[in-house]
Amino acid sequence: MPLNRFTKDGHPIKFVQGNEAVVWGAIHAGCRFFAGYPITPSTEIAEGMARELPKVGGVFIQMEDEIGSIAAIIGASAAGAKAMTATSGPGFSLMQENIGYAYMTQLPIVIVDVQRGGPSTGLPTKLSQGDTMQARWGTHGDYTAVALAASSVQEAYEATIRAFNLACKLSTPVIVLLDELIGHMREKLVLKKPEEIHEEPRSFPTVPPEWYLPYDIPSDFIAHPSPFGEGYRYSITGLTHDRAGFPTSISAEITERLEALREKIVVHKQEIWDWKEYYTGDARILIVAYGSAARAARGAVEHLRRKRFKAGFLELKSIWPFPDGPLLSAAKHAKYVFVAENCMGQLIHPVKEALAGTHIRVVSVTRYDGHPLEPAQIVHAIKEEI
Amino acid sequence: MPRQGSQNSSTGRRTGTRPGGKKNKRTKLLPDRVERFEIRISGAGGQGIISTGMLLGEAIALGDGRNVSQSQAYGPEARGGATRADLIISDGDIFFPECHEPDLLVAFTTEAYEKHAPSVKPDGLIIADESAVDIVMGNARTVKVPFIKLAEKEFGHPIVANIIALGFLATYTGIVSEKSIREAVEDRFAGTKYLDMNLKALEAGFKLGKEYAKKYPL
Incomplete structure (x- = not known):
């Protein structure tokens, strides 16, 4: 465990890697479920989550591969948890289909991609920014991505917190694009105090179950499917669905759905932008x-x-x-x-x-x-x- | 940089003032204020190179309160392969977190020594395991130290050579305080059966560094 020190105003300071900063950001943002498969240069995130999650009552699972990893966090998200996975290029490729599933079903998840040299196995221990476009276009179909970035250990911490808040606010997958250099380099990290962290809550329906439309399209275009187990019965599907969540082949419902999925990100773009x-x-x-x-x-x-x-x-x-x-x-x-x-x-x-x-x-x-x-x-x- | 009247008889290469160097009374390798000071720790995978960089960075950043970035380069191998850890110390922002021209090189293998020694600044310093130096290279002074031999002799295993080197760096070069590096090592091994051995290795490094400071003053 790293040395613990404090700033004059009582903020803990650590000398840690960008990957460890992601762990602290996730824990502080309320992440309580992590499923992943180790891959250089992101493995320290899985290691850190395995170490830290049990201390806060969270769950860590090492899955059989990256497809299982993202499927598990989508499941955890459907059950109401703030969930994350972390990977690098090859694993990120395997996750692409299910990124589209999380987008279509509007379930918030956070995916951290610590980019390494590619294509294929490429350069496991060296840096690259070659997934910039994969983050945008990797999944199939008309899809609108949300991706954040960081250029220092401190920013990796802050971007991770932001990723959870945006995911929960917009009910969509959010990608954090790091790279080997930022993931592995060590710098000072000043942690926030719990009272300084804004934690966007998962949304719960306010209407009675019999009126509930999980995929209704409100004025801000964001649907908030209720966490399973709260008494609201509905269908979750990757098929293009109507407002009740059931598959549809009606033109008006198809275009309305695809437009709402895009618009919820486009109308909130100024909140997402950070520079x-x-x-x-x-x-x-x-x-x-x-x-x-x-x-x-x-x-x-x-x-x-x-x-x-x-x-x-x-x-x-x-x-x-x-x-x-x-x-x-x-x-x-x-x-x-x-x-x-x-x-x-x-x-x-x-x-x-x-x-x-x-x-x-x-x-x-x-x-x-x-x-x-x-x-x-x-x-x-x-x-x-x- | 310290450069006057020093001699390293273990290499027999430098005597008196260094060529082209002006007299300089500074006694500290790492000044109190510095725009950019580069340290490279290099060796083979499995020698604890990155751990050494990490502990040193932690001690300088958190213990001594300086601005440090530590990055690393290693191959896909679990053991073997050239490995290095770079530390940049600055009072300003650190943009590029890797070494251009190290001010201080620590080398544990011949491969690492021969690869990196020529890039060290002429008024910089090279500390190399004595087993790493066949032919003295580069324009900077090379100090040969038996880290690995001492680790094997005193502790029965070469694994603590890097901890001995950390102790040595504290007392010989002053780039990190003894207190900070001891805290970092304690913290790292707290609660494990390796704590005692590592603290003893660190003390052995402190002692060795003090001996060298008398024999080969910077």
């Missing part, structure tokens, strides 16, 4: 990055500012739905936008889409050998281009 800006006020050169690439981008922008370049940096702490509003605002004075990624270029696509109506030149800065991008590489790419 940080550095020197964007007058930036002619804007760097966009998330996760470990964001650390290099911070270093690059500090260097460029010292050299009197009008450079700014937009760090994305939520990836999906893509924060196009914050990007357009940060790129207001930009001539160039550089998208820095630890993969062959994925985040650049939504950036280009968002800036399509402008004259801004969008340039990709990538590294995909399993090592983190360095500030100098970004600086070099910028100087080459402008």
Whole structure:
């Protein structure tokens, strides 16, 4: 167990990995069920949950594989628990079908993907951001993803808490995209006190059971299926269903369902969006990055500012739905936008889409050998281009 | 960096002021305020390299109250394979959490020594297990220390060589306080049957570091 210290105002401080920060974030957000299958570089999350969950009355199960893992947390969620799993690329691929199931059935779950080099078994112990698009499009069908990101141990803790709150609020799966560097690096982590943590509760129906429509479409588009065992009988199915939860083949009900599933995320996108800006006020050169690439981008922008370049940096702490509003605002004075990624270029696509109506030149800065991008590489790419 | 009048007869390479170096009265390897100080611990999988980095990071961050990032690189093997842990100490933000040019290298194998010694800053310091150094490399001073031999002789197993090295780092280089590293080791092994052995190994490291500080002052 790590050393325990406290800040002057009584917050516990730890020196832990990003993966351990996820464990504390989950416990503090009310997670009481974890099912997973160990995979580098996410295994420390499962280890930590196995150690910590029993202490708070929670349940940890090691499943036979990743398909079983996500199925188990969806089941736990249907029974009212705040539930999470953690994995990496290959396991994340196996989970994709059931991510769509959780989306369709509107059951809140949290999936942490500590990205490693791919495709396939790839580089188990090295970092990558190659699942950026898998998080968005991995499951089949028309699907709208919610994914958060973190570039430090502290942010991994905060993103995990946020992921649970958003999942419960929107009744949808939320993905936390970390990478090997953030998952394995150790830094100081300042934990919140219980009274400082907002814990979004699971919603319970207020109508009597005979009036209950689990998949009703209210004005905010969010259905809150009642946890099983509360006296409300209904059907949960991955088939496209009507408001009572039974399969439907009526056109109006199908389009209404698919639109409501999308709209509940689109109308709440400003609540989901999370970002940080550095020197964007007058930036002619804007760097966009998330996760470990964001650390290099911070270093690059500090260097460029010292050299009197009008450079700014937009760090994305939520990836999906893509924060196009914050990007357009940060790129207001930009001539160039550089998208820095630890993969062959994925985040650049939504950036280009968002800036399509402008004259801004969008340039990709990538590294995909399993090592983190360095500030100098970004600086070099910028100087080459402008 | 300390550089004057030092000599490491175990390598016989440096005497007096280092080439091109100016006289510097600083006696601390790690200054009280620093923009970026890089430490690399390197060796083979199974030697406790990452544990060493973790304990050192924990002691410097939580015990000594400094800003530290610790990252690591290792292969998919459970044992063997080149392994390293990097620690960056800074009074500002730490953007890139891996070493560019270490200020301090600790190497437990020949492979690690030969791979990383040339990247150490010329006024940096290399502490290597004596078994790791065939030919002295790089521009920084190399100090050879019998961590593994001592671990085998005193404790019957090479596994505590890294804990001896942690003790050595505290008293020889001062990058971490004895109190903080002892607390980190105690905390790590509290309640296990390994606590006693590890604390003894740490004390042996403290003692060895003090001896070296007299013989080969920084």
